[in-house]
Amino acid sequence: MQQKSSQSRGVLYDKTVPLNKSEKHLINSAHLLLIASRACSSQNKARFFLGGWCVWVCVCVWKMRLFVGLYQLSSLLYLVALAGCEEDYTEDEEMILSLIRQVDSRPVLESGSSAQFLRCTKDAWRIPGQYIVVVRNGTRDNQVERTARRLRVNAARRGYLISILRTYSGAFHGFLVQMSSDVLHMAVKLPHVEYIEEDSSIFAQGSPWNLERIVQTKTGKYKPPSKGGSFPRVYIMDTTIQANHRELAQRVMVTDFNSVPEEDGVRVHRQASQCDSHGTHTAGVVSGRDSGVAPGASVNSVRVLNCQGKGTVSGALAGLEYIRASLQVQPISPVIVLLPFAGGFSRTLNAACREMVRSGAVLIAAAGNYQDDACLYSPASEPEVITVGASNAADQPLTVGTMGTNVGRCVDLFAPGDDIVSASGDCPTCFTAKSGTSQAAAHVAGIAAVLLKENPTARSVEVLHLLRHHAAQQVMNPEALPLEHRLTTPNMVAVVFKSPSARAGEALLCRSVWSKRSGVMSFDTAAAHCLHGEEMFSCSSYSPDGVWAGERIEVRERKECVAHNGVGGQGVYAVARCCMDDRVQCQSFASAHMGTEAKCPSPQHQLTGCCSYFGSGGVADATRPLHGNSKACPARAGATSHASCCQITSSLECRGNEYQPCSLPLSQVEVSCEDSWTLTGCSGASQGSAPHGAYARGNTCIVRPSRGERGVAAVAICCRYPPPQQSSSEPGQEPGRQ
Numbered sequence: 026m027q028q029k030s031s032q033s034r035g036v037l038y039d040k041t042v043p044l045n046k047s048e049k050h051l052i053n054s055a056h057l058l059l060i061a062s063r064a065c066s067s068q069n070k071a072r073f074f075l076g077g078w079c080v081w082v083c084v085c086v087w088k089m090r091l092f093v094g095l096y097q098l099s100s101l102l103y104l105v106a107l108a109g110c111e112e113d114y115t116e117d118e119e120m121i122l123s124l125i126r127q128v129d130s131r132p133v134l135e136s137g138s139s140a141q142f143l144r145c146t147k148d149a150w151r152i153p154g155q156y157i158v159v160v161r162n163g164t165r166d167n168q169v170e171r172t173a174r175r176l177r178v179n180a181a182r183r184g185y186l187i188s189i190l191r192t193y194s195g196a197f198h199g200f201l202v203q204m205s206s207d208v209l210h211m212a213v214k215l216p217h218v219e220y221i222e223e224d225s226s227i228f229a230q231g232s233p234w235n236l237e238r239i240v241q242t243k244t245g246k247y248k249p250p251s252k253g254g255s256f257p258r259v260y261i262m263d264t265t266i267q268a269n270h271r272e273l274a275q276r277v278m279v280t281d282f283n284s285v286p287e288e289d290g291v292r293v294h295r296q297a298s299q300c301d302s303h304g305t306h307t308a309g310v311v312s313g314r315d316s317g318v319a320p321g322a323s324v325n326s327v328r329v330l331n332c333q334g335k336g337t338v339s340g341a342l343a344g345l346e347y348i349r350a351s352l353q354v355q356p357i358s359p360v361i362v363l364l365p366f367a368g369g370f371s372r373t374l375n376a377a378c379r380e381m382v383r384s385g386a387v388l389i390a391a392a393g394n395y396q397d398d399a400c401l402y403s404p405a406s407e408p409e410v411i412t413v414g415a416s417n418a419a420d421q422p423l424t425v426g427t428m429g430t431n432v433g434r435c436v437d438l439f440a441p442g443d444d445i446v447s448a449s450g451d452c453p454t455c456f457t458a459k460s461g462t463s464q465a466a467a468h469v470a471g472i473a474a475v476l477l478k479e480n481p482t483a484r485s486v487e488v489l490h491l492l493r494h495h496a497a498q499q500v501m502n503p504e505a506l507p508l509e510h511r512l513t514t515p516n517m518v519a520v521v522f523k524s525p526s527a528r529a530g531e532a533l534l535c536r537s538v539w540s541k542r543s544g545v546m547s548f549d550t551a552a553a554h555c556l557h558g559e560e561m562f563s564c565s566s567y568s569p570d571g572v573w574a575g576e577r578i579e580v581r582e583r584k585e586c587v588a589h590n591g592v593g594g595q596g597v598y599a600v601a602r603c604c605m606d607d608r609v610q611c612q613s614f615a616s617a618h619m620g621t622e623a624k625c626p627s628p629q630h631q632l633t634g635c636c637s638y639f640g641s642g643g644v645a646d647a648t649r650p651l652h653g654n655s656k657a658c659p660a661r662a663g664a665t666s667h668a669s670c671c672q673i674t675s676s677l678e679c680r681g682n683e684y685q686p687c688s689l690p691l692s693q694v695e696v697s698c699e700d701s702w703t704l705t706g707c708s709g710a711s712q713g714s715a716p717h718g719a720y721a722r723g724n725t726c727i728v729r730p731s732r733g734e735r736g737v738a739a740v741a742i743c744c745r746y747p748p749p750q751q752s753s754s755e756p757g758q759e760p761g762r763q
């Protein structure tokens with residue numbers, strides 16, 4: 026031991042490099058760690074004590090400095106505790122030595138930049154002491170391992186034990202660590218670490234109001250389509266599922282995955298019925314024999330919620346990784362993953378979901394039952410996930426007591442979520458009614474399963490557009506939505522398709538994507554983006570107080586619809602018009618000078634939308650728009666006009682619909698596209714002061730004039746694929762008006 030130790034010392038103490046006191050102390054403790062690790066792994070405690078004390082005495086004598094002795098004594102006392110613990114330090118000593126050499130070769134804690142530390146904004150949902158360490162993209166597995174070890178070594182020096190609970194190597198690379206928050210400042214400075222997120226709780230979003238009631242009878246009038254191929258596989262990340270329920274018999278595959286926290290409270294009830302309660306109901310809504318939307322679909326149960334319907338972000342991440350790994354071993358397509366839970370906003374969970382969608386799965390999540398902005402919750406806030414709010418029997422947003430469905434721009438659509446009758450975990454023939462966004466999401470998962478049965482190659486973005494295209498439009502009373510979310514919440518309720526064979530490609534499918542509201546400083550901006558697989562056909566903006574500086578399409582890392590706040594404005598929204606057509610490529614062309622019109626450059630381009638950007642920050646008068654077949658966006662005094670032009674490789678045709686009410690001042694001016702035409706661009710123009718902006722809702726372009734102003738026009742640009750027998754549209758057709 027002595028010999029080995031002095032050999033190592035020869036390597037570590039390079040006489041040509043003067044060491045300061047603290048560096049020497051660090052290296053001394055490195056020796057001790059080495060000894061301790063050897064002692065622990067060999068379980069030879071006597072050897073450990075002897076070796077440790079020998080080194081201490083040697084070093085004290087060598088140094089002849091009391092403080093070194095004190096330092097070593099305290100280190101040694103700590104290591105005694107370390108050696109007594111059950112922790113198995115399996116790292117070989119060379120690895121530890123090399124780690125310590127690396128660490129000691131630079132100032133350990135004072136270096137460079139820190140990674141970001143994130144935690145749940147809802148205090149009660151935090152899990153302090155448990156952290157998800159996410160390393161940068163491209164970091165190799167062995168570097169992740171070394172990062173974890175380095176953290177362990179650094180923490181040990183400060184007298185902290187940490188415990189690596191699991192590693193992640195699917196959607197992202199990193200590890201879950203249990204440690205004192207005192208170690209965090211070291212962890213954020215480790216190399217390769219991109220950010221650290223504190224773990225937090227997630228919750229089932231079904232029946233949180235304790236209004237369950239057992240129903241005796243069941244009526245099953247709904248007849249699902251029987252044509253087509255086989256259903257996609259549906260993974261349900263929930264509580265356990267009662268696999269022998271009559272609704273689900275022989276169709277549930279209970280996987281061996283299980284990652285849930287301990288139940289809260291002293292007296293924990295773990296009857297199977299309780300533990301199965303949420304998952305069995307959800308699975309019944311998706312694929313129950315009588316109560317399901319897609320009866321016959323097979324479901325795989327991935328347990329991430331405990332008997333109380335509670336889980337953790339780290340557990341959900343592990344669940345997603347499990348599904349990903351299963352699909353790599355046994356590729357199945359298409360696949361639906363149902364996430365009937367919500368937690369606080371989690372960057373990591375959103376990123377893992379996004380990656381899963383990009384690898385080909387369709388992810389459907391509950392919006393959350395907190396009567397709040399769904400963008401504050403995960404996975405509801407991830408744009409690539411299909412986020413479902415709950416509606417009641419009257420197609421209104423679900424409210425129960427002081428709670429209700431989450432709303433806002435992160436919700437993709439609503440679905441029935443009130444008093445939904447489905448399988449109960451109480452017995453294999455029991456039914457029960459539950460309410461919540463979990464039930465709504467399960468409905469949409471069922472509809473998506475039917476849709477994918479007919480169109481097995483449809484991607485997630487196509488499923489989203491088809492769900493919205495077939496949904497019941499504008500059925501919710503807008504007054505039932507909170508004022509700040511009234512404009513941005515999609516007013517549509519999913520319905521089971523009467524004819525699920527309707528597919529993308531026959532109609533041009535577009536949707537409006539709202540940004541969050543910009544800040545209130547002059548020239549603060551808001552940006553809206555389309556998803557992968559969508560093309561941005563146009564960009565508009567809306568200012569609730571009518572003070573804004575226009576909008577334009579900018580290309581940074583990706584295409585953005587950017588709205589600019591004006592001087593003294595109270596914030597603006599950007600509204601991107603995103604269409605599902607990968608045969609089309611769109612570009613924005615600015616006018617040559619301020620106050621001149623913007624045109625598409627060639628006959629191969631179709632004008633799909635117009636933007637105006639008032640660089641001066643004021644809002645100037647607009648001249649009358651000149652649409653029709655001119656392929657030009659109107660000139661505006663003091664503004665740069667931008668034409669969104671899409672190059673067509675298919676036979677897309679577009680035209681403008683303009684409407685200007687001639688008499689009374691109105692609170693809003695609307696113009697719609699006719700049947701079979703799809704709204705791609707929406708802009709407003711006025712002869713007086715500029716209006717509040719314009720936005721598209723469904724197939725209608727809405728322009729709000731400021732304070733009863735007259736002379737405001739709404740201009741819709743409508744596009745379509747011409748019907749097969751008709752090659753082009755009649756130029757003189759009357760525009761649709763509303």
Ligand SMILES: [Ca+2]
Pocket residue numbers: 407408409410411412435437
């Ligand atoms: Ca979404």
